[in-house]
Amino acid sequence: MVGKFELLKSSKKHKGRAGILHTAHGSIETPVFMPVGTQATVKGLTPQMVEDTGAQIVLSNTYHLALRPGSDLVEEMGGLHKFMNWSKPILTDSGGYQVFSLSKMRKISDDGVEFRSHIDGSKRMFTPESVIDIQRQLGSDIMMPLDICSPYPCKRNQLEKDWIQTLAWEKRAKAHWEKAPGKQLLFAIVQGGMDNGLRKESAQALIDLDFPGYAVGGVSVGEPLDEMNEITAHTVPLLPEDKPRYLMGVGLPENMQFCIEQGVDMFDCVAPTRLARHGQVFDQEGGRLNIKNAQFQRDQAPIDPSCDCYACQHFTRAYIRHLFIAKEVLAITLMSLHNIRHMVRLVTRIREGILAED
Template identity: 45%
Template sequence: MTENTASKPDTFSFTITGKNGAARTGYVSTPRGRIRTPAFMPVGTAATVKGLYFNQVKEAGADVVLGNTYHLMLRPGAERIARLGGLHRFMGWDGPILTDSGGFQVMSLSSLRKMSEEGVSFRSHVDGAPYMMSPERSVEIQGLLGADIQMQLDECVKLPCSDEDTERAMRLSLRWAERSRRAFELQPKGRAIFGIVQGGASRTLRVESAQALADMDFPGYSIGGLAVGEPQEVMLEMIETVEPHLPSTKPRYLMGVGTPDDLLESVARGVDMFDCVMPTRSGRHALAFTRFGRINLKNARHADDPRPLDETSECPAMRDYSRAYLHHLIRCNEMLGSMLLTWANTHYYQQLMAGARAAIAEGRYADYMAQTKEGWARGDIAPWQG
């Protein structure tokens, strides 16, 4: 893939260049460059995409990466990063950066957390130190980091969840959205903040959340609280429920999703942006995503297989190393094995999105989905026989 070399505007905007059913392609413009959509954002939790150099991330085709507010707040600290010139300079990435609000990690990682109207108080999972995260503090931290796209603070509940807890969290998230929006007004021109639709698996609550956020006129909208334990069909139903109530002229970001199949199905329902740790985490656990489907390099059947993961791939990790070698690295716990598979997966996810963009522009997205899924189902047509 070629590097994104489009001119850099002074403001944040979203342009749709093609539609095919509900699927759409275009770009998000930021002062640090364009994000081609549909886009998958590699996750750089602690100012690094685990196992990769940033030139590998860019050469794979990524226009934007995600940073994690919670982890960066704890280590090395937002104020320290600001003193060192901001997150872009700190980690050596010159493209756009999106940061989450930190709310999900507070809920999932922190001990002794306590919710209130003001925010959430919690103890660090690192050293037990006490912290308070309010909507205003979350936006302040993201501003200190210098994030181009920021998220409102919200409360994300795990599914299944009681109707009472789901409604309470949704309404609290709406009040926090208003406060986050006001706090963001102090940030420099060219940055953007997204509202986050909540409501669990309730169609009624999801619609109410989406409509209320649309009235607040955010530059973009996220769909949160999915891929947290519910079946894929529930996730897709919630996307279909929310999509008609979000402004068609603003980008839509499905948070924390997901598998290649999740991405294809969600693009078909009008989603523009994604992030997930799956390609990097799977790479560290010996799982490769390819046009043949998933390949588990732990399996002994790969020990004598001289073929690469995909000889037609542009990615060296896919093309230049045998499955036998990758299997050997994994069995010996050599870090190079995890690095190569992470590189391969990151490239495959970008390739999948590039294919989606081209297919939407040419009006053949349904065919692209069907052909891609057929390739996964078929797998290796001629498995290595030795």
């Protein structure tokens, strides 16, 4: 049944859990890592390659697709799944984060947010309703409501203003979605910055509205790791047990064990593909190797001898280093493939650990 979240097992050692979220384009085993395909593509990889990494769902970006090529065009082309040839689930974010991080001008009112496109400077407006309509045209499986992602650091009175405005928008988004909910799910986004009290108020108000899933936004915005961990540990357990919990924008190898143990079910992060474009690959322990380093010039080993990805099964560090230095696109493809597979394997191992507990 679409929207149902089956909690298979809760750990007795920590707050982690293993579950299955059912969507219109298939079921997702959680915890899950979602590769990011901002412009309706996971950079450098074909959809078949993404699927071969074991990725079960990809994230795409409402802000970027609304500006270019436009949600009307994507709809005309048969929706996002058909347009990008990805038949598994897709989550689209609301565009709120990008409006605040990319656009040149923005003006917030009760109504929504007015901004200038970072592409051509044209004036645009996102409202809670229009953002739902755009995501309906895209046809994603999980939609996110328009929100204000408070910066870090941020004064308490600004944080308070931001989450209260976000809550008002989320109420409107939900009312608009409920007129014809269809098979697309709508998650809520908890805000409140690094303030435990505001996080609690935001979470409680949203729980009262009963969304199909809950996200924690406003993390991974430049705060130190210990603050991110503290707010995650405080906020995630406030969210309903029987709903999926999504920690937005988080997903480095070193974050996974801790965050899953706090009860997070879903992660997304651009890091695996972004790091690959900068020549960085995850090693067996989740550290980084810089493929450009001279030490790899004659290195016959794969990136990670314990990895089962296509790159590690067929190519040496010496060869990938050569490709990267020669600026061959295949270098980026192979490193992206490996980095995503690393994240998928890591999360799968933690999930299996929870399921194997007595």
